Amino acid sequence: MSKTELRAIKGDITKQEVDAVVNAANTSLLGGGGVDGAIHRTGGPAILEECKQIRAKQGGCPTGEAVITTAGNLPAKYVIHAVGPVWHGGKQNEQELLASCYRNSLRIASEKQLRSIAFPNISTGVYGYPKGKAAEVAVSATKDFLQHHDTNLQSITFVCFDEENYELYNQLLNKV
Ligand code: AR6
Numbered sequence: 001m002s003k004t005e006l007r008a009i010k011g012d013i014t015k016q017e018v019d020a021v022v023n024a025a026n027t028s029l030l031g032g033g034g035v036d037g038a039i040h041r042t043g044g045p046a047i048l049e050e051c052k053q054i055r056a057k058q059g060g061c062p063t064g065e066a067v068i069t070t071a072g073n074l075p076a077k078y079v080i081h082a083v084g085p086v087w088h089g090g091k092q093n094e095q096e097l098l099a100s101c102y103r104n105s106l107r108i109a110s111e112k113q114l115r116s117i118a119f120p121n122i123s124t125g126v127y128g129y130p131k132g133k134a135a136e137v138a139v140s141a142t143k144d145f146l147q148h149h150d151t152n153l154q155s156i157t158f159v160c161f162d163e164e165n166y167e168l169y170n171q172l173l174n175k176v
Pocket residue numbers: 011012013014024025026031032033034035036037038084120121122123124125126127128159160161162165
């Protein structure tokens with residue numbers, strides 16, 4: 001199995017020069033606020049156009065799943081649009097759905113033989129998932145995926161927008 005570096009940075013997902021950035025999308029794939037807004041704003045209309053084509057074919061993207069488009073004017077090559085769960089208190093399968101976002105994004109990246117991917121902290125904005133719990137799910141789902149799949153991924157970056165997430169990820173990633 002190849003060695004993949006997992007790291008956390010504080011920054012803006014739209015500025016990442018990686019093979020794929022992950023978008024915290026919604027089931028409509030038609031854009032929104034937060035990360036989704038920033039990606040469509042910076043990436044330009046080509047991304048929305050492709051999202052609309054995917055929508056026409058499969059009617060959006062269910063929660064926990066992901067689809068891929070090109071990245072328009074972003075420095076990344078692709079955008080993987082993953083739909084995180086809305087937090088309802090934790091008893092509505094949120095953990096599994098969030099893990100599934102990370103797994104499906106990594107599966108797509110792996111199928112495309114990508115070498116680098118950057119994730120935002122999916123569901124921790126307007127979807128209200130508690131940041132500590134979400135970080136644990138993100139890191140464990142990612143490590144679990146890497147243990148079970150041989151990929152070309154050399155680096156996986158968790159792009160944190162706020163200090164709290166950045167510290168949470170650093171603690172988890174630096175745990176021996
Ligand atoms: N780069 C990196 N992280 C960011 C950026 C950025 N430019 N902007 C915000 N964040 P959110 P969600 C952080 O709300 O909770 C949209 O309307 C932010 O601080 O973008 O999955 C979609 O269309 C937070 O920690 O995504 C959906 O309807 C994290 O990214 C809905 O929001 C995720 O916040 C999805 O909600």
